[in-house]
Amino acid sequence: MHPVRKQRLYLVVFLVFFSSAAIALVAYALRGNINLFYPPAEVAAGLAPVGQSIRVGGMVVEDSIIRSPDSLETRFEVTDFEAVVPVVYVGILPDLFGEGQGAVAAGRLDENGVLQASEVLAKHDENYMPPEVAEALAASKARMQEQAP
Amino acid sequence: MIPEFGHFALIIAFCLSVVLCTVPLWGAWRGNATAMALAPNLALGMLVFSAISFACLTWAFMQDDFSVQVVANNSNSLLPAQYKFSAVWGNHEGSLLLWILILAVWTAAVALFSPQLPLVMLARVLAVMGFVAVGFLAFSLFTSNPFARLLPGIPADGQDLNPLLQDFGLIIHPPLLYMGYVGFSVAFAFAIAALLGGRLDAAWARWSRPWTNVAWAFLTLGIMLGSWWAYYELGWGGWWFWDPVENASFMPWLAGTALVHSLAATEKRGLFKSWTVLLAIFAFSLSLLGTFLVRSGVLTSVHAFATDPARGLFILVFLGIVVGGSLVLYALRAPAVRSRVGFAWLSRESLLLVNNVVFLVATLTVLFGTLFPLLMDALGQGKYSVGPPYFNAVFVPLMALLMPFMGIGPISRWKQDSVSRWRAELLVPAIATLVCAITLPLLYEGDYNVWVALAVLFAGWLVFGLLRDLGNKVRNASSIGAGLRRLAPSYWGMFTAHIGFAVAVIGVVLTSQYHIEHDLKMSPGDTDSLAGYDFRFVSVGQVRGPNYVADEAIFLVFRDGREIAEMAPQKRRYLASGDVLTEAAIDAGVFRDLFVAMGEPIGSDGAWAIRLHYKPFVRWIWGGPILMALGGFLTVADKRYRRQRSAARESNREGAVHAAQT
Numbered sequence: 001m002h003p004v005r006k007q008r009l010y011l012v013v014f015l016v017f018f019s020s021a022a023i024a025l026v027a028y029a030l031r032g033n034i035n036l037f038y039p040p041a042e043v044a045a046g047l048a049p050v051g052q053s054i055r056v057g058g059m060v061v062e063d064s065i066i067r068s069p070d071s072l073e074t075r076f077e078v079t080d081f082e083a084v085v086p087v088v089y090v091g092i093l094p095d096l097f098g099e100g101q102g103a104v105a106a107g108r109l110d111e112n113g114v115l116q117a118s119e120v121l122a123k124h125d126e127n128y129m130p131p132e133v134a135e136a137l138a139a140s141k142a143r144m145q146e147q148a149p
Numbered sequence: 150m151i152p153e154f155g156h157f158a159l160i161i162a163f164c165l166s167v168v169l170c171t172v173p174l175w176g177a178w179r180g181n182a183t184a185m186a187l188a189p190n191l192a193l194g195m196l197v198f199s200a201i202s203f204a205c206l207t208w209a210f211m212q213d214d215f216s217v218q219v220v221a222n223n224s225n226s227l228l229p230a231q232y233k234f235s236a237v238w239g240n241h242e243g244s245l246l247l248w249i250l251i252l253a254v255w256t257a258a259v260a261l262f263s264p265q266l267p268l269v270m271l272a273r274v275l276a277v278m279g280f281v282a283v284g285f286l287a288f289s290l291f292t293s294n295p296f297a298r299l300l301p302g303i304p305a306d307g308q309d310l311n312p313l314l315q316d317f318g319l320i321i322h323p324p325l326l327y328m329g330y331v332g333f334s335v336a337f338a339f340a341i342a343a344l345l346g347g348r349l350d351a352a353w354a355r356w357s358r359p360w361t362n363v364a365w366a367f368l369t370l371g372i373m374l375g376s377w378w379a380y381y382e383l384g385w386g387g388w389w390f391w392d393p394v395e396n397a398s399f400m401p402w403l404a405g406t407a408l409v410h411s412l413a414a415t416e417k418r419g420l421f422k423s424w425t426v427l428l429a430i431f432a433f434s435l436s437l438l439g440t441f442l443v444r445s446g447v448l449t450s451v452h453a454f455a456t457d458p459a460r461g462l463f464i465l466v467f468l469g470i471v472v473g474g475s476l477v478l479y480a481l482r483a484p485a486v487r488s489r490v491g492f493a494w495l496s497r498e499s500l501l502l503v504n505n506v507v508f509l510v511a512t513l514t515v516l517f518g519t520l521f522p523l524l525m526d527a528l529g530q531g532k533y534s535v536g537p538p539y540f541n542a543v544f545v546p547l548m549a550l551l552m553p554f555m556g557i558g559p560i561s562r563w564k565q566d567s568v569s570r571w572r573a574e575l576l577v578p579a580i581a582t583l584v585c586a587i588t589l590p591l592l593y594e595g596d597y598n599v600w601v602a603l604a605v606l607f608a609g610w611l612v613f614g615l616l617r618d619l620g621n622k623v624r625n626a627s628s629i630g631a632g633l634r635r636l637a638p639s640y641w642g643m644f645t646a647h648i649g650f651a652v653a654v655i656g657v658v659l660t661s662q663y664h665i666e667h668d669l670k671m672s673p674g675d676t677d678s679l680a681g682y683d684f685r686f687v688s689v690g691q692v693r694g695p696n697y698v699a700d701e702a703i704f705l706v707f708r709d710g711r712e713i714a715e716m717a718p719q720k721r722r723y724l725a726s727g728d729v730l731t732e733a734a735i736d737a738g739v740f741r742d743l744f745v746a747m748g749e750p751i752g753s754d755g756a757w758a759i760r761l762h763y764k765p766f767v768r769w770i771w772g773g774p775i776l777m778a779l780g781g782f783l784t785v786a787d788k789r790y791r792r793q794r795s796a797a798r799e800s801n802r803e804g805a806v807h808a809a810q811t
Contacts, residue, residue, distance in 0.1 A: 022547075025542070033538040069752040072751075092668055
């Protein structure tokens with residue numbers, strides 16, 4: 001074979017090998033590290049898997065935040081005004097977290113339907129609402145309007 | 150009146166950009182020298198009017214003109230003056246205006262500092278940049294006018310700037326980041342101009358390279374500042390979150406790093422020409438994609454502003470035109486510019502190729518992880534998010550793969566090299582590296598850490614390889630000083646940037662492996678021990694700032710019974726918006742940072758949730774990029790990029806003849 005062609009062949013083989021290795025790596029890394037968003041209504045309906053990493057978001061229910069007096073544990077509830085999901089989080093909450101505000105909690109559901117959150121995200125801007133929360137709220141509002149006469 | 154002047158100036162800048170992207174291009178096509186010669190003046194005019202427009206918006210912010218909507222939404226009369234200034238780009242409309250201004254600066258810089266460029270090439274380059282300017286000016290004027298008034302019903306005071314943005318980091322982070330983002334438009338414009346002219350040679354690479362290096366250096370600094378700002382301002386003590394918008398700035402950087410290296414091969418050896426052009430298109434497209442991700446609000450991110458969908462659609466269409474158009478042009482013209490130069494397997498070219506493949510794959514994996522949620526959402530598969538573990542699992546092995554080759558790179562020869570020479574050259578560095586990797590982690594108290602040993606192995610491999618190469622270059626000089634002086638700035642640039650990479654690797658790995666974090670409840674009088682440091686919570690008091698009130702905790706830090714630092718973290722409440730902000734206290738050092746942040750008060754006895762961090766080598770994470778950026782700037786000082794007036798005049802004449810013939 002012509003040496004230039006041969007070099008090209010090796011190059012292509014190397015690229016194919018390397019990119020398949022990269023794709024395998026991506027697929028492997030993706031498997032355990034993505035999580036799906038569930039609106040509270042779906043969690044209440046039992047559609048969310050127990051024990052898997054998920055995200056749940058909505059508005060934090062008024063008067064639902066209970067801070068433990070002797071540890072960093074905080075309990076609160078998030079709602080899409082259709083259903084309520086209780087959340088437990090141990091740690092320091094973000095600054096803009098508060099009652100009546102949008103929040104997304106990432107964690108695992110336990111058998112009692114309580115989300116054991118490992119991370120709580122709140123908005124970072126007065127006017128900003130996480131898009132999935134905004135969409136979940138709009139969907140639940142639409143459903144409730146349908147049910148109303 | 151002033152805001153209307155600003156709006157008017159922006160409209161004039163838009164008209165100039167429309168002329169800039171048409172007339173010189175027509176001139177280059179028809180060989181009309183007069184039309185081509187218009188380009189530099191139009192570029193300067195665009196700069197002048199964008200600057201006037203920007204100055205008008207700045208004036209509105211400084212004078213608290215709350216009849217202007219963005220001022221009312223993002224400023225406040227109590228805001229300190231320097232933050233009123235940075236609030237200009239702390240919002241969607243203003244940051245877009247900054248983008249336009251910086252694009253105009255780059256365009257004018259190309260017009261001013263390229264006397265060696267043939268006129269026809271200069272006209273094409275400026276026209277392509279003019280086209281990009283048309284897109285962004287139209288975007289600003291039609292979807293996000295910064296000068297829109299709130300009439301009637303002027304608010305008495307503004308709603309204040311987001312407290313997170315009231316910080317020194319925000320004053321300099323966006324301008325530097327945009328200098329990098331937009332700077333890649335120059336590399337893009339050179340690539341498109343070369344495709345249009347069908348002339349892709351070593352001269353093209355020599356013109357394009359300094360611009361690309363400078364843009365890359367600015368982008369490096371911008372990303373580094375963003376990371377530093379997140380570290381001390383967001384109050385979590387993290388320095389990189391793989392947030393979609395961070396990725397948006399990181400992807401052009403990765404592609405840009407590949408471009409910088411492939412340009413080196415194109416300039417020195419005339420290789421990888423069409424590949425380099427493709428990378429230039431790719432890097433700028435990723436910059437535009439980044440803008441789309443930030444400005445459209447399609448992804449959940451700490452950077453997302455409240456947005457409206459029309460804006461996202463506009464950028465998406467513009468992105469489609471730029472990417473689609475340039476790829477079509479590439480498909481039509483690239484076969485004509487293929488290079489016919491060979492190289493052996495064991496050569497610097499091969500190593501640069503490895504660099505390119507690794508960086509490109511890294512870019513694609515980050516791109517995939519960033520767009521995966523959008524893709525699944527579009528397919529109706531639900532709302533996914535891809536977390537940092539994915540990015541770490543993919544990115545870290547890729548960089549580990551890169552570094553063994555990176556150690557050989559500087560010492561290798563162009564065209565043809567041999568294993569025996571590499572062995573002879575690199576045996577001593579390899580042994581030195583191995584010794585360091587085995588012994589250095591022992592110096593650290595606690596268990597022997599394999600990851601740290603690997604990081605030292607890789608970083609040491611780079612550093613010792615570079616030192617060996619430097620030694621070779623200096624050996625034959627009369628004295629070491631003379632030898633060092635003789636080396637070209639571009640060599641020093643490469644040297645500094647590679648050392649910077651090693652420094653950053655050490656910083657990243659040591660911080661992630663050795664950092665200690667305590668989240669706990671503390672009352673005044675409590676002490677907590679962390680990595681041999683005793684943090685004593687002394688008291689909490691009230692303090693007042695210019696536009697906020699704060700609870701301030703006082704911590705004394707002791708080591709071996711000796712007081713080494715007093716730290717005062719704050720929990721601020723901003724008066725205008727009522728927003729709460731954690732202001733962390735940081736005791737910085739070359740080898741370790743101590744970090745204290747306040748959570749919320751717990752119970753009624755004055756206890757607080759407190760976050761304590763011990764972060765060894767965290768400064769190295771930012772020190773590395775500073776060295777890399779310095780390296781990027783150094784290369785531009787190289788003699789071969791300086792103006793050569795006589796040669797320029799000659800090639801100008803040649804260019805005019807060339808243009809007249811085509």
